[in-house]
Structure formats: structure tokens, C-alpha cells
Amino acid sequence: MAALIPNVISMKSEFIQATLETLYMTFGSAIIAAVLGLALGVWLVVTQPGGILADRVTYSILDKLTNLLRSVPFIILLAVISPLTNFLVGTTVGTTASLVPLIFGIFPFYARQVQNALLDVDHGVVEAAESMGSSPSEIIFRVYLKEGLPDIIRVSIVTVISLIGLTTMAGAIGSGGLGDIAISIGYARFENDITLVATLIILILVFAVQIIGDWLAKKVEHN
Amino acid sequence: MAALIPNVISMKSEFIQATLETLYMTFGSAIIAAVLGLALGVWLVVTQPGGILADRVTYSILDKLTNLLRSVPFIILLAVISPLTNFLVGTTVGTTASLVPLIFGIFPFYARQVQNALLDVDHGVVEAAESMGSSPSEIIFRVYLKEGLPDIIRVSIVTVISLIGLTTMAGAIGSGGLGDIAISIGYARFENDITLVATLIILILVFAVQIIGDWLAKKVEHN
Amino acid sequence: GLSSSHNASASHTDTITIGSQGSDYDIWQHIAKSADAKKLGLKITVKQITDGVQLNKATAQGSVDVNAFQSWSYYEAYNQENPKSKLASLGTTYLEPMGIYSKKYKSVKAIPDGATIAIANNPSQAARGLLLLQKAGLITLKKNFGSLGTVKDIKSNPKHLKFKEIDDTTGPRIIKNVDAVLISNTVALEGHLHVLTDSIFHEKVDQSTKDNINILATAAKNKNKASYKKLIKLYHRADIQKYIKDKYYGTKIEVNKPNSYFKN
């Protein structure tokens, strides 16, 4: 063991901490990004032409805003929103500070995914709800989010896995985490065993997200 | 103008070149990643439980492979596949060399998106095709890819925009491109106007992709 | 003086957050755990922050007390561009030579016409690399070439060298794919390259390279904080230096100069 992964052995506690940091960054930002992304995604769907609150102007603004946020390279995003980060968490570096750019880096992406997922909700069912006098908010919560849930879970899996990938880039602002270990210790120093083990732990995380997500999607799908 | 964007003016030709590089990286890798991603995505859909070629073992292998590729941080991926890059393009640095990691960085993601999109193809229609004696390949090309086309286009938009984001990280291996200009010139050298203009050009690209994609999706959708 | 500071530490301990990256990060982690730090009454935590701009900003704003990663020239450039969040230098640490490395050619002269040279895309390393290439006689630079200079500032390039800008940490990995690559010593060490023996050309330690000396920086308002100043002292302690020398094969040449050293 020690021969195979010489550098890892001596870094056991760092690995444990990095794993915790990655978990914290991923799920901390995921929760807030989920709320923002769902809100934006739903808003996009209901305001788009033919939607239950169709509104050309609002849709066009939201659509462009989403793309705008998605256009900024992550490293630049880190810098651009650092005043906001500082305002919100009192610092611009460290694990907690990384939550802010991670949220902004992922939620517009998630919103698009949610939008795509909700577009597949049967229009006839939305119409049925309208015919029963459901209000827009009722249609959103009782129809779109409920009927679209299996698809929302599926896009959430994709998003969380992308988010795990994004956390590996937050080392730039001292986020720590497995990606940072893999890159700035394992990769930069040619300590391949460290890269390998860090990547393996990420892999386990990814698998866990996929398996739990698939299970949930299957559970709420009634086809 | 010169006062507002002092550094940009003097870098006009670099901007043109960077834009071309970004276009080349994005669409060069997109084409190949599209083929690989579609193939993998379709393969996932048809082999998954209940699929037309349901095969637990194959599905499980493909599913894990996809997650495996998605787990490797991009910077590490750059390094890990450099032997392959070298084999394929004869070098591991430069714009063309960046195509290989970009393809591997994006196609598993695209495959997942395609899989999610195709899951929404009406199972009744697939069954109808089966009842008419269509072969699996006919069902794939004439039903899944045709019925799922609007959704495939939508996930392709999301993917290409993510890919543009990914090209901004390929600067590590000398890819050039707008992201590289924005980060290693504009940002790192505090020439904010360069960052701004580079990001704006990326934004225009993103908008173009979104607009063309939306138009295409609408064109092929007959709801 | 040592014994008095020893006494002082008995009564109170200062906690200092140091932001760093690469080999500096390793060095400071070692220092943090060392007995010397305890003796000086310093409790040091080291954070790895890989983006220099963010690290400097965080230092200026106070999230990080002191940073250890930059050269004097980068520090100067940063201050010039960020007048609202200025840094102050606490003192110098070391100088390490950058080298030109090649697997294909044994000397600078052998580099042929049209060769591809990889240089770092981060500004301080890029500028430094170009200066080194000038020193090696491969190119000449414009007169006003500064610490954020780029390949655009090359005045003449008789060998028609082509430049590939890469992430500096990628240098050792692509050495086989280009004709030559400029690698800073930190990166070279991590790639198991020894600048004094493996490079085909490297910086000399003299007046012309003094701007490449690494420093410790802190927010301008903290420049006189006693506990921060102790860090310089700590860095230059003999047993720390021995550790650094052993670990980095003597490629990090100790420099302990006052700020005034850079003034001319």
C-alpha cells in the first residue's frame, strides 16, 4: 500500500479534509443554486411564448440574463463577483467564499436544464389544470414541478456532477477540496498517486450522486 | 473609444485570431463530441432497462464509463490524455491539441444530456415502430433521433455553451482563444478592458448559439 | 533578541494566515509546524490560493494576513494597477532562477530558426521568461519592457521563434512537444528538473534579476505589524534554511534584503 501510494499515506488527514471541503462546496452551493435555478427555469418556461404567463419582454430579458451569466469564464466570474462574495461572506477566499462563485457559475446552467426538462411536461395536462381554474402558482407547483420531477431529478444529477467539476476550479480562491489536491499537489508535483486517489474519491462522489439520483428518478416516475 | 478600451485597440489582430481559435476549438470539438456523445447517449438509452436492446451489463459499463470520464477534473484530463493527444495530433500543445481534451471533456456530458432527452420520446411511438418490425437501428434513426430532435437540439445548445466555457480553460495547454485572452492577458495583467471585450465576444457567440439553436428547435418541433 | 521574543511568546500567541501556492505553500507549511514558529509565539495557518490576483486582493482586504508567492516585480505591478488595495512588502525571502529547458537541443545556439518556445501565460513569469530569452541572445525587447510585458513587446526576433503561451505548471509535461520551454524553478522542481543541471540556460543572480526576488507581502496598513515582521526573521532561521536547501537542492537562493535594496 505504502509503496503504491507513497504520498497519499502521509496526507490522510488532508484527504479527509479535502473530501469534506468538496462535499461542503458541492452541496452548499447546490442547495442555493437549486432554488435559484428552479426559480429561473420555471420563470423561463412560464413566460416563454405559449407559456401560462407568456410575456415576450420578461422572457427575453431572463433568457439573455441566463446566457450572460453563462458566458463569463469561471475564473473571470470569480473576480467579477468578488465584491459580492466579500459582502456576503466577509472574505473573498476560502471554502465558504467559493460558494458564491460556484452558485453563480452553476445556477444559470441549472435553470436552462430545468427549462428543458419542464418543456417536456405534457401541454394537455397543463391545459387541464388551467381548465380547472388553477392559478399560475398552483400550475407551477402542482403540475410543472410535480409532473416534471423525474426529468428535474435527471437534470439535477447532470448539474451536481458538473458542479463537482466546477469545485475543482475553485482552488484559485483557496477553496481547497479534492480538485485542488489533485491539481495543485498531485498534478503540479507529479505525485500521480495523489491525483489518482483524489480523482477516485471524486469518482465515488459522482457515482453516489448518480446512483441516488437514478433511484429517486425511478421512484417518482410512474410510466 | 481608445480611451475606453486602450489595450484592446492595440490588440485587434489578437482578438480576431482569438475569436477564430475559440470558434475552431468550439466547433471542431463539438462536431466530434456530437458524434461520440450521440452514439453513447443512444447506446445508454437503448441498453437501459426497458430499452429496445436492454442489456444490464452493457448499460452498467457504459453508465460507469460516462461517470468516470465526467469525474476527472479538466486540468487533470488535459494531462491524462496527453499521450492520446500526442498520438492523434502529434503535439500536446496548441489549439489543435486542445481539441482532444475538449472532446473528452464534453462528450460524456453530452451523452448524458442526449440520454435524458431521448428518455422523453413517447414510449408508445417506439412500441409502434417495434410493432411495424423496425430494426433497432431503424428505431434509433427513424424514431429516437427524429422524435427526440427538438430536445436534442435544446441539450446541444446547453452543451455548446458549456463547451465554450470549457475552451476558456484550455489556455493551460496553449490553446489560445478568447478565454485565454480574457484570463491570462486581461485578468492577470489587470487590463480590464481586454477582459471585458473578450467576454463580450464570448457573449455574442453564446447568444448566436442560443438563437440559432432555438430557431432550429422550433423549426423541427411540431406540437 | 531571540530569548526576549521567546519570553514574549510565552505570554501571547499571534495567529497569522498565510496565503501561498506551490513550493512556497510547502515551505510555509513546514515553517508553521516548526519549533521556531512556536518559539516566536506565532501560530501560522497556510492556505493554498492558486490565483495570484485573488491572493493579492484577499491580502489587501485582510482575509489573508500575509502572502508568500510573488516576486518583487509582480508586487510592483500589482500595486500600480490596484491603487485602492495596496500591498506592502515585509521583506525578501529567496530568488530562484528561471531556466530554458529543452529535450531536443543541448544549447541555446542549437535552437533552430522557426522553433517553438513555450512560455508561461501568467504575466510575471512571461515577462521574466522574455527577459531571459533576451539575455540568452535569442530576442531583443522593447525599451520600456515592464513586469507585465508580453510577446507583443519583442522588438526583434531574428530566429523567427514561435511562442506558445501555456499555463506555467504545464511546462514539464510538454517539454517533449516543443523545441524549448521556459520554466520557473518552482515548477521545474515539481517536475523533477534541476535548474542548475538540467536547463540549457538560466538566470544568474545579480542586479539585473533582483526584481525576481520573492517577497512576503501584506496589506499596506499592516506593514509595521510586529508579528508579521517576525515572519521574515523566521524564514531566515538557519534550520529552516537548511530544510529548504535540502529539499530544493539549493535552487532557492536565500535573499535577505531590506526594501530599499530595490529602490535603484
Add this chain to the structure above:
Amino acid sequence: MTANNIIELKNIDVTFHNGDQTVKAVQAVDLTIEKGDIYGIIGYSGAGKSTLVRVINLLQTPTNGTVTVNGQQLQQLAPAALRQARQKISMIFQHFNLMKSRTVLGNVEYPLLSQKISQAARQQKALQLLKLVGLADYAQTYPARLSGGQKQRVAIARALASDPEVLISDEATSALDPKTTKSILALLKKLNQDLGLTIVLITHEMQVIKSICHNVAVMDAGQIVERGRVAQVFTAPQAPLTVDFVETSTNVKAAIERITNTIDLAGLAANQELMYFNFIGNATKEGIISQYSQQYQLDVNILFANIDQIDGENVGYMIAIITGDLAAFNPAIAKRVADGVKTKIITTENGLEGLA
């Protein structure tokens, strides 16, 4: 409008644009339906029936015209008021539109979710409706696991859950077997009688119209070509389309075709004639056949008969071979046209067009 008209559609047009084509699905339709009525809508496939009824609750915005339900002009209502109005207008969709993420019970409970009613009461009400449509056992099943007819019944139960004042049913029994259809129709009739539920009902089954509707409208190519009391429309159809439907539904047309194809008309004896009778109203009460059989010593061999009551009126169609003293019989029966008896000698004319 009179206070009694619960639905008033005025001059409704619906035009669809398919690329460069335009489809006038509904054209200049006026439709007034009284409170408590059961109003049938029939017509060819593609005539515009579904489109028209979707205008009633403004699911389909008409290109032109006004929609008044319960005295409110729907197009002028604020969104919240329109929703309020819609809660009183239930709809059973041609394609069911069930929510696949909810159980059968959940689907039926849906319209009650926004009402002030306890969860237990809501469930109980939904369960009771499921019992009425024969699906109590399927409460916890998801729609994907139901048969076509079961889905349709869930849609019916859901539409009834909110105690609507108006029920719009778009072929709500088309996927049901005759027995189940009958029980659903009985349920609707009961709701109509007990609670005054107004029902607008699209159907292809003339039997459904006959058995529960009071009024009927016949649509063709986006327009209402005939309308009125069911008995009147069925007994004295005016528009060719209506005639066609009535004859098809009574099987008269098929019977004449079959009989003229199988019986050798030329081979009938001189004192025999193949005749078609059509009785309406009281005509049947007096037993013409037996009466004339006795009076003129005729032998009447009935090859086809369809005698029944429509909305309270007797209506009959009969094809028979008459043997005997035709010379006396024919003028005698011709006299009874005023009573609602029409006859036609098929032997010679070999067709029905003249009669229609």
C-alpha cells in the same frame, strides 16, 4: 340573454394558422345553452366540435366573437376572475390529460386541492366518485397502468369532483363498453336532474344523444348546420348531414342496402311490395300493422324494424314485405301522413333518397 341561458356563444370564429395554410375550424357559430340542459354536439370527424367546446371555457381563445358563461363575458374577466369562473366549468378531454405523477385518487383530488376542505373530506369525496365510476380498487394506481377505458373514467370522476355547474364532455364514453357507458350516462343524468348540472356533450354515439340529451347541434365544416330538440332533429332531420347520421345510426341505410342486395325484387309476386315505413309520435300507438293487416287482409313480413322512444317521443323505422290487397292498402296508409306515418315503396324506386 335571458337569466336561464348559462352559455352564450356569439358569432364565434376560430382560425388556425399552419404555416401558410389557414384552417377555419369554427366559423360564425352562435350557441345558446340553457341552464340544466343536456346539449349534444355531433358532426363528422374534424368538424370543429372539440375546438368549439374549448371556446366555452376559453381554453381556446376565439379569433372572433364573445363567450358568456353564467352571465359573465369571459374575455373581459381579469385572470383571477376567469379562474374562478373556470372552477365552475369542468371539462372531460378527448385525450384524458391525466397527471401521470399522481395516483388515480390524486388525479380526482386535484380540483379540490385549492378548495377549503380538509384532506380527509377531499379523499372521501374523490373515493366516492371513484366508486361511482367503478374504480375504487384503483385509487392507488398510477394512470400509466390503466386501460383506456379506466383512464377515461378517471377523467370523468375528476371533472365531477369540483361540483361544477357546467360539464363539458368531449367523447367521454368513446372508450367505454356499452354497460359502463350506460352507467356513466345514468350518473350524468342523475347529476343533471338532482343538481341541475348543465352538460355539453360531444359524442359519436347517437345512442348517447338519444338517451340523455334534450337538445342537439350538428356541426359540419366549422358551422352548426342544424340544431333543436333531439326528438325533432332525429325524427325530422333537415340538413343532409343530419339525415345521413340519423339513418346511419338507426341502421336504416345499411338495412336497405342489405335487403335490396339480398332480396330479388323482380322475383316478388304481383301482390307483394317491399315498403319502408317511418312513424313518428302517436302513429305507433295505434298499431298500424295489425290494424291494416286485419282490415285489408295483408301479410306483413318485417325485415327490419327500429322502433324506439327518443326524448319521450316514439320514433320508428320499418322495412317490410307486404303481401295482399295493395291497391286498397296504399291509399289508406297515405292518408295517415298527418299522424306522422310516411311510407315509401322500395320495390320500384330502389332507394331512399326521395324520402329523406
Add this chain to the structure above:
Amino acid sequence: MTANNIIELKNIDVTFHNGDQTVKAVQAVDLTIEKGDIYGIIGYSGAGKSTLVRVINLLQTPTNGTVTVNGQQLQQLAPAALRQARQKISMIFQHFNLMKSRTVLGNVEYPLLSQKISQAARQQKALQLLKLVGLADYAQTYPARLSGGQKQRVAIARALASDPEVLISDEATSALDPKTTKSILALLKKLNQDLGLTIVLITHEMQVIKSICHNVAVMDAGQIVERGRVAQVFTAPQAPLTVDFVETSTNVKAAIERITNTIDLAGLAANQELMYFNFIGNATKEGIISQYSQQYQLDVNILFANIDQIDGENVGYMIAIITGDLAAFNPAIAKRVADGVKTKIITTENGLEGLA
């Protein structure tokens, strides 16, 4: 099997598992269908009809039992051979299953795509089928823009495009108006007669069974409870369910209910009786009513009659008030049971159960 049996299902079970519940949708069903037959399947909603016919082309793999079509046991075929076999078995789905990405024409062309046939020939064939179902004008329209009945007709045209040997139709006319239904049935009958197309047809419309089927099977709770020639099943139904269906479909039950509700039975004169007659086969040929009217000087007032031909046999149901010499009439008519005449005096018994 005999060479003539194109479909042979042996001991078919289909069990669905819904979580912890199991639904036995089809249980121990044997079904043999001869080449060239038109075989109807009827039954309550949820009886297992759709599930059973989906077993024929193995869209639904049976939990148990063997499926033989055209002499090939489908479960033993390699995938390619199964596909080959399926190309000869067309299916019209209860929910249409049209491809929304293809035009109407494109949908009908689909089954021809894998055949060796030029594009022009393919289009022409598809267009011709669209003409037959009355949708030639809609060739370039997408399914989302069609009415329910139009979608159904596209599904019919698609199923016929591949010149199948077997056509399985799951309520293919349920969304169609009577006129269109008739023309579709005529088309199917023609294909059956001209090309020997075997048709398996689920329907809820007894009229459809009567007008085109030769054989019929009645399903209840996953089992076939009765089967046979249509005329036989309709004239002498055995299973209670079948009796129910027949009476519902002939409207006899509704008529008796209505008549006993509206006529004051007690108020009938002493020489009057309300009677129900049921004739089968030759009985009608001889004109019983006119015959007995003359012979016994009776007055027969027909309140309800449904006399028609089923699969070539005459079948009649009649409810009438008989006035006159009942003492002589009753025994006389009782003698004719052998000819296929059954009677029942409703006045006293007020119900039909005994007769059934």
C-alpha cells in the same frame, strides 16, 4: 394447428406487477383465429382486451403460454425473424401512437421505409391510403394539428400501408362519427374479402361487431367467457355478461325499463298484455304479427322493435301491447318456439331475467 389458423394463442397469462400488487390482466386464454376471419373482441373496460391483442405480435410478452402466428411460434424466433413476422401483423393502437415529428404522409409512409420501393411509389401508396380514410388534404399536416378522429384515421392508414396479413385494431373507430366509421368498416371488409386480410378487432360498438365480424370473443376479468359465430353469440348469448351486452346494445333493456316506467301496467285492459318477443332466424320471414293479427283478430301496438340481420341471420326483439283474444294467442305463439320465437309476458312479471 391446422394450416388455416393464422393465429394460435395457447394458455396465455399476462401478469403485471404494480409494486406489491399483482394484476392478472390475462388468464389462461386460448384463442385460435382462422385466416381470413374478422374476429371481434368485446368486454368491459379493463377486461384485458388490449393486453391480449398486444400478445399476438409479442409487444406484450406473456408471462406464460405460446404465441403462434402464421405457423411460427413467435417466442422462438430470432430478433430479425420476429421483425420479419411483425411486418405482416399491423396494429392500430388505442392511443394512436403517431410520430409527431412526421407529417401525416410521413407517418403513413413509415412502414414502407424499410421496403424496397421507390420514394415516389411509397408516397403514392401512402397518399392513396390517406384518400381512402378521407385525409388526402391533410398529407402535409403534423399530427398535433389534427382532431381526435383525424389522428385515428392516420393510424388506420399507417396500419394498412404495409399490406399486412393480419390487422389488429384496438378500438380503431371509437373516435369516429358514424358515417366515417361506416366507411372505414367498409374499407376493412373490402380488404378482408379481396385480399384475405385477417382482422382482430376490439370494439365497444356492438354495431361494429354485427356489421363486419364473423366471430366474436367476450372477455371478462382476463378470461374469454364466451366465443363463437357472431349471430350465435348475439342471438343466444350464454354468459351473463354477454346477455348484458347484447341487451344493452339492442336497447331492449333500456326500452323495457322505460316502458315499464311510463306505462301503467295495472291500467291495461283485461284483454291487453305487454309482451316481449324475440325472433331468430326464419321466424321473422313469416310475418307472425300480421299472421296472428288476422287469425286471432289481435291488435298489436309495437312500442319497441329492433329487427335486423346479424352476420346473415335475422334477429328481432320486439315489445308490444297485444289487445284481443289472448287466451287463444298465447298458446299458439308458444308452439312456435322451435322456429326461434320466444315470448315473455311483461305485464305480470315485470322484468326480463327469466327470458335471458
